[in-house]
Amino acid sequence: MIKLNLNNVISNKEMNSYSKKVNKLAVAMENKESVGSDFLGWKDFVNNYNKPELYKVKKIAEKLHNSNVDVMFVIGIGGSFSGAWAGIDMVQGNYSNKNKVEIIYVGNSISSTDLYQKLEYVKNKKFAINIISKSGTTTEPAIAFRIFKDALEKKVGKKEASNLIIATTDKNKGALLSLAKKNSYERFVVPDNIGGRFSVITPVGAFPMAVAGLNIDKFFDGLKDGYEKYKSTNLDSNDAYQYAVSRVILNKKYPVELMVQYEPQMNAFNEWWKQLAGESEGKDGKGIMPASAVFSTDLHSLGQFIQDGSKIMFETVLTVKKPNFDIKIPMDDSNLDGLNYLVGKTVQDVNNVAFSSTLEAHSLVGKVPNIHIEFDKMDEKSFGELVVFFSRAVAMTAYLQDSNPFNQPGVEIYKNMMFKKLKKPGY
Amino acid sequence: MIKLNLNNVISNKEMNSYSKKVNKLAVAMENKESVGSDFLGWKDFVNNYNKPELYKVKKIAEKLHNSNVDVMFVIGIGGSFSGAWAGIDMVQGNYSNKNKVEIIYVGNSISSTDLYQKLEYVKNKKFAINIISKSGTTTEPAIAFRIFKDALEKKVGKKEASNLIIATTDKNKGALLSLAKKNSYERFVVPDNIGGRFSVITPVGAFPMAVAGLNIDKFFDGLKDGYEKYKSTNLDSNDAYQYAVSRVILNKKYPVELMVQYEPQMNAFNEWWKQLAGESEGKDGKGIMPASAVFSTDLHSLGQFIQDGSKIMFETVLTVKKPNFDIKIPMDDSNLDGLNYLVGKTVQDVNNVAFSSTLEAHSLVGKVPNIHIEFDKMDEKSFGELVVFFSRAVAMTAYLQDSNPFNQPGVEIYKNMMFKKLKKPGY
Numbered sequence: 001m002i003k004l005n006l007n008n009v010i011s012n013k014e015m016n017s018y019s020k021k022v023n024k025l026a027v028a029m030e031n032k033e034s035v036g037s038d039f040l041g042w043k044d045f046v047n048n049y050n051k052p053e054l055y056k057v058k059k060i061a062e063k064l065h066n067s068n069v070d071v072m073f074v075i076g077i078g079g080s081f082s083g084a085w086a087g088i089d090m091v092q093g094n095y096s097n098k099n100k101v102e103i104i105y106v107g108n109s110i111s112s113t114d115l116y117q118k119l120e121y122v123k124n125k126k127f128a129i130n131i132i133s134k135s136g137t138t139t140e141p142a143i144a145f146r147i148f149k150d151a152l153e154k155k156v157g158k159k160e161a162s163n164l165i166i167a168t169t170d171k172n173k174g175a176l177l178s179l180a181k182k183n184s185y186e187r188f189v190v191p192d193n194i195g196g197r198f199s200v201i202t203p204v205g206a207f208p209m210a211v212a213g214l215n216i217d218k219f220f221d222g223l224k225d226g227y228e229k230y231k232s233t234n235l236d237s238n239d240a241y242q243y244a245v246s247r248v249i250l251n252k253k254y255p256v257e258l259m260v261q262y263e264p265q266m267n268a269f270n271e272w273w274k275q276l277a278g279e280s281e282g283k284d285g286k287g288i289m290p291a292s293a294v295f296s297t298d299l300h301s302l303g304q305f306i307q308d309g310s311k312i313m314f315e316t317v318l319t320v321k322k323p324n325f326d327i328k329i330p331m332d333d334s335n336l337d338g339l340n341y342l343v344g345k346t347v348q349d350v351n352n353v354a355f356s357s358t359l360e361a362h363s364l365v366g367k368v369p370n371i372h373i374e375f376d377k378m379d380e381k382s383f384g385e386l387v388v389f390f391s392r393a394v395a396m397t398a399y400l401q402d403s404n405p406f407n408q409p410g411v412e413i414y415k416n417m418m419f420k421k422l423k424k425p426g427y
Numbered sequence: 428m429i430k431l432n433l434n435n436v437i438s439n440k441e442m443n444s445y446s447k448k449v450n451k452l453a454v455a456m457e458n459k460e461s462v463g464s465d466f467l468g469w470k471d472f473v474n475n476y477n478k479p480e481l482y483k484v485k486k487i488a489e490k491l492h493n494s495n496v497d498v499m500f501v502i503g504i505g506g507s508f509s510g511a512w513a514g515i516d517m518v519q520g521n522y523s524n525k526n527k528v529e530i531i532y533v534g535n536s537i538s539s540t541d542l543y544q545k546l547e548y549v550k551n552k553k554f555a556i557n558i559i560s561k562s563g564t565t566t567e568p569a570i571a572f573r574i575f576k577d578a579l580e581k582k583v584g585k586k587e588a589s590n591l592i593i594a595t596t597d598k599n600k601g602a603l604l605s606l607a608k609k610n611s612y613e614r615f616v617v618p619d620n621i622g623g624r625f626s627v628i629t630p631v632g633a634f635p636m637a638v639a640g641l642n643i644d645k646f647f648d649g650l651k652d653g654y655e656k657y658k659s660t661n662l663d664s665n666d667a668y669q670y671a672v673s674r675v676i677l678n679k680k681y682p683v684e685l686m687v688q689y690e691p692q693m694n695a696f697n698e699w700w701k702q703l704a705g706e707s708e709g710k711d712g713k714g715i716m717p718a719s720a721v722f723s724t725d726l727h728s729l730g731q732f733i734q735d736g737s738k739i740m741f742e743t744v745l746t747v748k749k750p751n752f753d754i755k756i757p758m759d760d761s762n763l764d765g766l767n768y769l770v771g772k773t774v775q776d777v778n779n780v781a782f783s784s785t786l787e788a789h790s791l792v793g794k795v796p797n798i799h800i801e802f803d804k805m806d807e808k809s810f811g812e813l814v815v816f817f818s819r820a821v822a823m824t825a826y827l828q829d830s831n832p833f834n835q836p837g838v839e840i841y842k843n844m845m846f847k848k849l850k851k852p853g854y
Contacts, residue, residue: 077727078727078728093540094541095544095545097547108723109689109722110689111691111692111750112773113520113690114520114521117522118521136763137765142766143766143774143777175765255683255739256683263536265540274728274729275727278731279730282732282736283735285735285737285738288737289683295536299838299841300838301701301702301705302705302709303706304835304837305714305717305837307838307841309714309716310709312682323538323539325540326539327539327543329570330573337563337564337569339570341849341851346539347539351537351539357847361840361841409731410793411727411734414730414787414788415784421784422772423768
């Protein structure tokens with residue numbers, strides 16, 4: 001259950017003025033007649049998903065659990081790692097001892113120091129590799145895969161390495177598919193009609209989550225619930241689209257949206273959302289700039305700016321109803337720290353009051369519009385629901401600003417310049 | 428050595444038009460006659476630093492190394508943890524095996540799940556605590572300290588716990604000082620004339636860095652070099668002030684500054700900078716909004732927005748001249764991934780080209796102004812220099828916009844509302 005509270009940041013009249021437009025765009029989306037409709041596969045993927053592949057995700061994860069793998073490297077960049085990262089961190093938390101296999105993300109930068117240190121880290125550990133790339137030729141993951149595949153083959157031999165490398169790639173073509181076939185790697189499919197930033201619902205996200213130890217059936221339950229809840233083409237009955245309309249209206253006055261969490265383990269979710277929103281909406285000189293914070297940490301950092309600085313942002317605040325663990329504030333007879341007034345409360349009680357007080361301070365005193373989204377629990381099901389909510393909302397936001405939510409022409413520009421300078425054949 | 432390249436984002440004429448104003452403000456700062464001058468202690472702290480305390484920082488760190496402590500919790504929020512975090516991550520990197528003691532930051536949020544999991548994590552480990560708080564009553568660290576102190580005393584007994592708790596706090600007053608005296612904790616001083624976000628140069632930052640295994644003498648060498656390099660009151664000969672002037676001019680057109688790194692281990696440095704800039708400059712409805720990214724990771728996330736979205740930001744790009752480790756791109760006879768054109772190059776060579784290509788793509792094609800700052804190495808000395816550079820630059824920026832760089836009145840507003848709701852005595 002996701003609860004959207006728009007906190008009166010826009011009037012009913014403003015909201016309703018978008019009803020017809022949203023309905024028209026939503027119907028076009030459902031009929032796959034909207035711009036970029038070749039990439040709408042994520043919308044009903046959960047209903048069309050091929051069961052044998054879901055079974056295989058769980059089976060190969062189990063195989064890795066049973067073979068005492070310590071670490072699995074997820075080699076991918078952009079949507080090829082951020083969704084799994086968001087899900088695993090959200091559910092398992094920081095410093096968790098619940099992960100069945102430690103997941104380390106690599107090939108998402110071109111830092112030699114980063115590559116080197118991660119290689120060193122597994123010197124005395126058993127590791128597997130999940131290489132995630134539709135083409136197999138994207139520079140960052142391709143470099144990392146060359147280096148890590150080499151290291152694994154030297155460590156355990158070519159044959160055993162083939163059992164420890166899993167390729168998530170195109171069904172029919174590409175360099176990684178060829179290599180995977182040649183070496184008999186286990187394979188998962190990146191569907192053609194789902195772009196990277198929407199792909200956490202496919203084996204791109206699901207397989208690393210399963211290996212970490214997440215319950216993938218519950219994740220799919222969340223995706224199904226999300227599908228039912230946010231498929232409506234009526235603005236009145238679709239919270240995801242109401243959130244989209246609010247963003248479009250607020251963006252007329254505020255260029256930045258700050259996504260705020262109150263749980264440190266939701267930091268990766270912020271990063272996932274920034275790609276989803278930024279790449280889908282930031283084009284043709286338009287779009288909301290996505291930024292993020294984790295409170296109360298960042299109330300002692302960005303807090304001053306938000307409260308009292310330039311009025312350029314609105315906030316979308318996510319809170320969780322039930323924390324994974326709670327702790328009672330203990331009594332201390334000396335009370336030197338003056339905290340005894342909190343005895344009887346839990347830490348989560350205080351976090352809740354910090355949230356409601358900050359929302360008031362920022363919106364009423366600071367005049368920063370605040371939207372509030374509450375979800376049930378940091379678990380697989382809620383993650384699935386949130387993924388659907390934000391995917392729908394971001395697609396609708398882009399459509400409302402007359403953009404194609406599913407392309408990213410700007411990302412190619414630095415790549416082309418880089419390939420020319422590096423003298424890549426063909427550039 | 429820090430090299431500032433303004434890339435012609437502003438003209439000489441514009442820069443020179445600030446010469447007199449900068450000189451006047453800089454002289455006032457040197458004479459401690461500027462606004463907020465009670466908090467200018469950071470400016471020449473390195474020259475006035477009391478040697479016995481620096482010796483004690485190293486000695487107590489050594490004691491912890493020799494007593495086989497696995498983990499030290501740094502309990503603090505805002506500037507009480509972000510500086511140490513930035514320094515340790517920058518120098519040691521992610522997944523490093525160089526840390527002598529694992530440093531874990533806690534009490535920088537009010538997440539019960541976060542507290543619980545970190546407590547669980549040390550169930551079978553030997554841990555110490557460095558509680559960092561001027562007053563000892565700041566809500567987040569005070570709650571965490573109650574809980575972790577309790578856990579440590581239950582684990583090793585009250586007497587041994589006293590040997591494993593180090594308090595960094597006010598010299599003369601406050602709850603934490605009283606408690607530290609009562610329990611004979613080792614103590615370090617937070618100077619009165621240095622605010623939290625400038626305090627990484629004091630034992631607030633230096634002690635956790637020393638415990639992690641950083642060389643504090645080299646850090647102080649960097650601070651000294653930085654002091655000499657950026658003390659000039661002339662704009663012509665002071666890069667930190669030239670950077671400040673550039674920011675002020677760019678901010679007239681662009682509300683957001685994006686700090687960009689090309690090394691994942693510089694992520695914490697971004698977070699440190701965001702507090703430094705945001706709290707110092709974001710007030711009275713003014714100030715640049717500080718945001719951050721790590722490339723090339725975020726070229727596959729925020730990249731599309733930066734290249735092609737709303738024109739609301741300028742970038743400040745930090746790069747490192749010499750990586751801590753480098754790796755040659757290995758040959759692969761099959762060349763299925765098409766990377767053989769890179770053989771002979773190192774990963775760092777490719778990262779450098781990614782940087783120069785992206786700078787061109789963003790500034791020339793995307794019309795996003797780019798400032799470039801290059802530093803030598805991700806080591807203690809460069810960290811010290813960078814700290815001085817940005818501290819000077821941010822103070823000057825705030826003065827140029829007629830703000831007091833050293834207060835943060837906006838941070839109190841949510842706190843006051845929270846204390847009222849929690850019925851804290853006196854509110």
